[in-house]
Amino acid sequence: MKYFHFPFFVLFVFFLGCNILPFQKKENNQDMLLAALGILANASDWVWDLPPGFPVPIVPSENPMSKAKVELGRHLFNEKILSGNETMSCGSCHIQSLAFADGKDFPAGITNVSHPRNSQHLSNVAYMPRLTWSNPKMTSLEIQARAPMFGESPIELGLSSNVFLDKLKAKSIYQSLFTNAFGNADTAVNEQNVRFAIASFQRSMISGNSRYDQYTFRNNKSALTASEIRGLNIFNGEVAECFHCHGGFNFTDTSFHGGATEEFFYHSNGIHTDAYYAGLPSNKRGLFDLTGVASDTGKFRAPSLRNIGVTYPYMHDGSFMCADANNPDKAAGAAAGKTKVDCARDALTQVVDHYRSGGQAHTAKDVTLIRAFTITDSQRNDMVNFLLALTDDEFLTNPKFASPF
Ligand code: HEC
Ligand code: HEC
Known part of the structure; x- marks a missing residue:
């Protein structure tokens, strides 16, 4: 609609319908009218129903x-x-x-x-x-x-x-x-x-109605537990450094920021060594596959951590997963009383342990951000609890996004 002044556009559509504009051929008439009406109806009917805090x-x-x-x-x-x-x-x-x-x-x-x-x-x-x-x-x-x-x-x-x-x-x-x-x-x-x-x-x-969102953007200070709040603070602190790559409302540094500015970054978070990548085929080495630049080996976009509690296995190659892999709440998992949340907890504990240890020796790794740091096991568990509070159940069940079949 940018190029049309609204009342003139309505008039134009009306004339199209009357078949009195000079360029109109009779046989195209119906189609064009339908198309124009389509555009007219469509351009005005979308309303973003955005969660607080979302651009x-x-x-x-x-x-x-x-x-x-x-x-x-x-x-x-x-x-x-x-x-x-x-x-x-x-x-x-x-x-x-x-x-x-x-x-x-x-x-x-x-x-x-x-x-x-x-x-x-x-x-x-x-x-x-x-x-x-x-x-x-x-x-x-x-x-x-x-x-x-x-x-x-x-x-x-x-x-x-x-x-x-x-x-x-x-x-x-x-x-x-x-x-x-x-x-x-x-x-x-x-x-x-x-x-x-x-x-x-x-x-x-x-997706913007996790308990984290309720706590942060909807002023519901009881939405997070004390442990989750401690985890949030460690996530956003200079010891663990997570927020540098997973910051902002969408928990990633690759994002549209305030209006039209776009930023995108690729990082190695040190999950594998140089030797490991060297042994992989050339469609599995990250940004390097596209650029051919050696220092891009093992670099990936930092994923948005939203709904991280249900998106395991973690990392581009599923490096971090719970023991009872694909069906945590079936078979062995169920027998052991395990649920999907238990699976996510297991796998996320491995992820935070990975970062806590500083990861593998890897040339492309950003060593100022991915380096060993000291937190207690209890603080690590706080971080895992915080990550699990990023699940937005409304999003996972909203009929607007469900299959119509
Ligand atoms: C230097 C940037 C950087 C920092 C700092 C960083 N990450 Fe990451 N993170 C990444 C990248 C890149 C990936 C994807 C790597 C891959 O797939 O090989 C990732 C993946 C993840 C994943 C898995 C996401 C998924 O969808 O598979 C989790 C969870 C995660 N990071 C949590 C954290 C936490 C917690 C911290 C702080 C302790 C942290 N990250 C610090 C860059 C970073
Ligand atoms: C066989 C499984 C499979 C099917 C089918 C599939 N995808 Fe995917 N999708 C993936 C994988 C794997 C990735 C990661 C791709 C990569 O990194 O190269 C992905 C990535 C994406 C992304 C990027 C998300 C992001 O955060 O950047 C979008 C968007 C997407 N898929 C949409 C679609 C759409 C639309 C279709 C149907 C036309 C589709 N996918 C069909 C497996 C699939």
Whole structure:
């Protein structure tokens, strides 16, 4: 709507409908009217319902938010027609109850070949100026969606042609969903609009009602326990240094900051040695895979720690996990009375122990921030308790983000 003065735009749409503008050809008339009405309806109906403390996300001007696009995107995100053999969707590796991560170290796509890194959670992905673990070319959700849809190395959804568009057109629900979002369904069902709608849906996935948020932004001073508050203070202090890389409302230093400023960084947090990375194939060495610069080996974007209590296993390769791996509350885990929270607690205890020890000797490691520090085991447990208070149950169960199928 930036380029149109609102009353004139309404008039313009009206004239379009009357078929009296000079450029109008009769046969295009209906389509254009529908499209214009679509734009008019859409441009004004999106209201960000943001938690206190959250800035307004930056949205690319070519893909403004609308309720109809988000609703179409919610369907497409969970639509198995979006995979080569109709067995998987985005939602197969991004599961709402796990904050849209999937609990695996290396998830596999439709050909059952493992991805070199693990599935990232998607809480507040609208605020990420660079996407994925370590690919600086992934500058928008619109661009990123191409990788799982069409990527060949690794194969995720394994689409190799536009046949999926014909299948979408043939499924009746998509007629009205595409028409509402983009105008006439015949022309609106195209590859770009599929990605745009999915991007809009993902931008709507805002998570900001954890007990930490209630304590910090909603002035509910009883929302955190004394132990969690101690943990928060250690997290934000100069002994543990966590906040340097996991700071701000989204717990990462890669973020849009106040308006249009974007910042993105890649770090090594010292989980592996140089020798370890040297032995890995060239799609598993972090930022180095993209830049070829030796000092970028083992560097990754600091993940947002929101909902960290459900996004295990931790790190790009799932290095830190509880003993009873994939099903903590089933089988052995259940027999031992273990729950998912126990699993997260085990794995997060390993993570904090990793940082406390200073990590592995690794050339790319930022040794001013990743170096041994002294806290007691009880203080370490306080930090783990604090991290577990970042879980936003409302986000994990909100029907707005659930699969419609
Ligand atoms: C086979 C499992 C799988 C499927 C299917 C899948 N993803 Fe992912 N997703 C991943 C993995 C693994 C990563 C990390 C990618 C990397 O670092 O290279 C990821 C990363 C992402 C990210 C980056 C998040 C961030 O914080 O930067 C987004 C966004 C995303 N996926 C969206 C999608 C969408 C949209 C689809 C469907 C079109 C999809 N994914 C399908 C596994 C999957
Ligand atoms: C120098 C920057 C830096 C500092 C300081 C830092 N981290 Fe990290 N953190 C990272 C990076 C980078 C990763 C991802 C590394 C990877 O996947 O290989 C990460 C990953 C994590 C993860 C796993 C997240 C996930 O989704 O898998 C947790 C939990 C975590 N850090 C907690 C902490 C805590 C607690 C502290 C303070 C004791 C801390 N970090 C200090 C950069 C940092």
